[in-house]
Amino acid sequence: MYEGKFYRLLHPRPTVVIVTKCPNGRFNLMPASWNTPVSEEPPTIAVAVDKESYTHQCLRHYKYATINVPPIDAADLIYKLGTTSGREVDKAAQFGVKLEPSSKIDVPRMSGALAAYEAEVYKEVEVGEVVLYIFRVLDVWTAPGVADQWGFDFKKVNIPLHGAGRAFYRVDPRPVFAKK
Template sequence: MSEQSPSQPIAPVSTTLARPAHVVAVDLAKAYRLINHGPTVLVSSAHGGRRNVMAAAWNMPLDFSPPKVAVVIDRNTYTRELIEASGELALCVPTRAQVDAVSQVGKTTGREQDKLAEADLSVFAGSHVGAPLVDGCVAWLECRLLNEPEMAQRYDLFLAEVVAAWADARLFDGGHWLPIDAPHSTLHHVAGGVFFTLGDLVSAKPAAEG
């Protein structure tokens, strides 16, 4: 999913909230688990008094220590422009309840509108980067870009180090996802605005010793 290319940027008008009480810090050693199941994410960015958000289906954890992530961001997007200017981004994991907003921000540009406000998405501040964290999501990764300009130019692939991680404590605890009800299920984009949602949580039997 990618946003269309635009023209004149505008200042943000979307609502900034205090960080909700149920949003708790996640040990960076376990941060990869927030996106290890392959959800579509909202990529947020901010620079020079402007901020933006887009949807990205192609993202993944990349390393444990320090934790790193990879995400594909099309060269024509305003989100990418702000990320390259600031050196920062955030990955926010949206839910089934936000599917319309996810689809909307994946198809429109933020140069001539505040996409967060247009999609009725409120945000709260992170602790380490200026990119806003989208309220109503179930997990958030604050990231700083790694210096890999060739990969970005050749493949539109951005690598970043996770410097802070957060999760909804009602759904992620002790480094593990808990059973999630339907409205809070994560989204997994197929194509054309069609998504799968997260299914049942199952555990394999422990391997036999010897």
């Protein structure tokens, strides 16, 4: 039996930052590396959100969020956002994160993000200490010039893959092409 936590072998994982609208009247930011696309039709993304996080309360309060893909350069910021709670701290103000208006929902996206999904809670599945929020994607924004139909251009930009604790990895920009 593997001695570490079982999920360690499923890391590193792309980390997103969820922006929510909260009962305290603020917008809050929470990094989440337990996320995945779920279905194409409807377009959905699932994120496992701890029931103890303020984000969970904020999603109960207002069922829209942006799911932001930050750049690897934001690793320090991501770590700070993931080790403080919006219950106590106005994270955007404290960490100097600017917020940009979304096009379809009243929750902003994170300035400096490489991409952002505007989304609405579609389904919730309670699993142990988390709620798996399945979001329906309403709109997708990308920073100019960083992505094409196949995704990000990793020669130009990179994304934070969360390993464990404070460790983040980059995507190696050299693809490995499988044989036909």
